[in-house]
Amino acid sequence: xxxxxxxxxxxxxxxxxxxxxxxxxxxxxxxxxxxxxxxxxxxxxxxxxxxxxxxxxxxxxxxxxxxxxxxxxxxxxxxxxxxxxxxxxxxxxxxxxxxxxxxxxxxxxxxxx
Amino acid sequence: xxxxxxxxxxxxxxxxxxxxxxxxxxxxxxxxxxxxxxxxxxxxxxxxxxxxxxxxxxxxxxxxxxxxxxxxxxxxxxxxxxxxxxxxxxxxxxxxxxxxxxxxxxxxxxxxxxxxxxxxxxxxxxxxxxxxxxxxxxxxxx
Numbered sequence: 001x002x003x004x005x006x007x008x009x010x011x012x013x014x015x016x017x018x019x020x021x022x023x024x025x026x027x028x029x030x031x032x033x034x035x036x037x038x039x040x041x042x043x044x045x046x047x048x049x050x051x052x053x054x055x056x057x058x059x060x061x062x063x064x065x066x067x068x069x070x071x072x073x074x075x076x077x078x079x080x081x082x083x084x085x086x087x088x089x090x091x092x093x094x095x096x097x098x099x100x101x102x103x104x105x106x107x108x109x110x111x112x113x
Numbered sequence: 114x115x116x117x118x119x120x121x122x123x124x125x126x127x128x129x130x131x132x133x134x135x136x137x138x139x140x141x142x143x144x145x146x147x148x149x150x151x152x153x154x155x156x157x158x159x160x161x162x163x164x165x166x167x168x169x170x171x172x173x174x175x176x177x178x179x180x181x182x183x184x185x186x187x188x189x190x191x192x193x194x195x196x197x198x199x200x201x202x203x204x205x206x207x208x209x210x211x212x213x214x215x216x217x218x219x220x221x222x223x224x225x226x227x228x229x230x231x232x233x234x235x236x237x238x239x240x241x242x243x244x245x246x247x248x249x250x251x252x253x254x255x
Binding site: 001021023055057058060061062064065068071083084088089095098 | 130132133136151154155157158161162165207208209210212213219220222223225226229230
């Protein structure tokens with residue numbers, strides 16, 4: 001129902017693309033995937049949410065843990081192609097104060113690489 | 114609320130991700146009411162959080178009940194559980210700054226999200242259970 005559909009590294013940025021409900025299970029999978037790269041020294045993470053149309057606060061809380069992990073290594077977390085309801089949810093929670101958001105992946109990579 | 118208001122009733126078992134069944138119903142109801150896409154997705158998000166709260170915090174072993182009450186002016190949703198209830202005056206407003214700078218639990222956003230996404234929210238809670246009533250007006254600033 002929800003999963004990571006791709007991970008790639010471009011110019012020092014790890015792009016993790018998801019599909020489906022950004023719930024606890026998917027957020028944990030994203031955290032585990034990101035952690036593999038962070039542990040190897042790549043600390044700029046971009047999450048592409050174009051195929052995830054809904055989130056819950058448990059998933060978003062795990063994203064806060066990822067922000068915390070990245071702060072410890074002076075890394076950054078960004079999002080691209082956020083559906084408007086996910087962007088609104090992240091804004092209410094205050095996540096967007098700690099993450100950049102981009103309209104699309106190309107715009108994100110242009111800025112981040 | 115008049116008895117003439119059509120009501121859709123749903124009974125959800127406490128099973129992971131079953132909140133998505135509620136959102137599918139709310140989308141159909143929202144479409145029937147001709148609510149905007151933005152309002153529809155806000156209702157879905159609030160409903161997800163209301164269901165998760167009922168599933169997790171009520172500690173109920175039985176089902177939860179959701180009533181969608183349709184009127185010309187608004188959609189009223191009641192999420193009812195038969196759990197242990199909670200003190201509505203004791204709900205803390207979460208703060209991301211505090212959560213990031215401490216070992217504080219990162220969760221606890223549900224009620225804030227519901228209040229921000231809906232036009233009005235009310236809780237009635239006792240040791241016999243909790244009823245969350247949330248309203249989305251059809252027209253803004255009603």
